[in-house]
Amino acid sequence: MAHDATHAHDDHGHAQPSGIMRWLTTTNHKDIGSLYMWFAGIMFLIAGTMALVIRAELFQPGLQVVDPEFFNQMTTLHGLIMVFGVIMPAWAGFANWQIPLMIGAPDMAFPRMNNWGFWLLPVAGFLLVLTLFMPGGGPAGGWTMYPPLFIQGGISYDLTIFAVHILGASSIMGSINIITTILNMRAPGMTMMKMPLFVWTWLITAYLLIATVPVLAGAVTMLLTDRNFDTHFFNAAGGGDPVMFQHIFWFFGHPEVYILILPAFGVVSQIIPTFARKPLFGYASMVYATASIAILSFIVWAHHMFTVGMPATAQLFFMYSTMLIAVPTGVKVFNWVATMWKGSMTFETPMLFAIAFVCLFTIGGFSGLVCAMTPVDIQIHDTYYVVAHFHYVLVSGALFAIIAGVYYWLPKWTGHMYDERLGKLHFWLSVISMNITFFPMHFLGLAGMPRRYADYALQFAEFNAIASVGAFLFGFSQLIFLYLIIKAIKGGQKATDQVWEGAEGLEWTVPSPAPYHTFETAPVVK
């Protein structure tokens, strides 16, 4: 996105390759940030198309559109790609673009590793898509990769495991880079407790990644050796235990959901003060709450496994711990509301998405609490209620925050204002269709419709038809977003340096578009 700026500002001596080589060899945090964002955008279109295949099949009971085998491949790859190929890379893109700009650093700490970390992603993305063309088709065991299904499948399962390894390596490199940059490269005067909240949330996210990604890598490596080298970690016939996989996976998996959402908390905590024209209410509480959410996220994992069988004492423990982690999360919601309280608010598109985030993420938090009650979860586990829960926290949570952040910083990245009228249209279509899609799933789940099936009983027909209509509306509305971004890159009203009247922070002190090199001499923060 910065390439117009490049040539204008590329006056610093050493020659730079052009064309594709420029992108392959770049070590510039803004270039790499843009690459991450485009990668996430492309994968979003692929995984989104898969979601529409799922919803097309589920529009009516019976089998109309795809084979059940292919349907299962769609649910598996949709989940894997959305988590590892869309939300995580998009946050890495924001980190690359914004963290140096927000702390007054000239670039990331390890620029070459940054390049390598990014270019691993298209390889992994390619492998995941390639699985669909392998004998037997793509992986069909669910995004959670549970054995025994994930031990039994064909070559595409090995490709998936390999892709997860590569994605993990990329995440670790990204995290090391982010931590080192934040701890060592802040401008003079930028103390830890002056850092913008987005920087704080990413710092904590990076630690979570370093703590959990190796656990996931270990779990899938054990799958790999079970598949190919006759080990029996998860094979009961050989003395192994398939439930152990679930424990290891969710020890990674629950912190992972916070990896997906903490940067979202950060972005929303940047946007709401800007458009409420008030400082963030309870900045320190927000930092503290983020840190404790991160620690507590390690002791709740078995709430994903209440039905596999565990002692009643363990069920009680995980029920209590899960309910308590909602306390610091709730405090954050109160802080955002208090920030808006009596503010002079305006409702530009980033603010609209941020407010939708606060409202709808809270719905997802509450349905999470419902799932956290063991006796209730035994009824609703693996039903559409859970699907409703995690789409409220991930679509109207993580994804809406990503969209809000793109609208918020796009003028800084491209130098042009986006089209506000179309932005509002995109917002209203998204927020309405998102609810049409996912709200009925609560009812479906409570009525007992299981997830991950291509067919269903007749009594579920109406709500499924409604959800499918909503999904297509949501999917096609996102094309407006793509159009808006391209339009803003190509031209439009010039953005000022500050862009938003109420915006504060170092990134708003540099010109728009942000020059290729910023803060070569560090700014001084008072």
Add this chain to the structure above:
Amino acid sequence: MAEHRGSLWQAARAVFWSFFGVRKKSHYEQDAVQLTPVQVIVMGLASAALFVLILLGIVWLVAN
């Protein structure tokens, strides 16, 4: 900021309030100058362990 004189007790209180997610402004400002990161992190992990023990205690009470 040359000297950090925060006591263990102060670190414990800061961490306790962070589990709740709230901290009084004047107290927070004291924390910011008096506590070191190492103190906070060690106390955070210790408190997490304590938290687990308390939950296990409650579970034990409920289950018996």
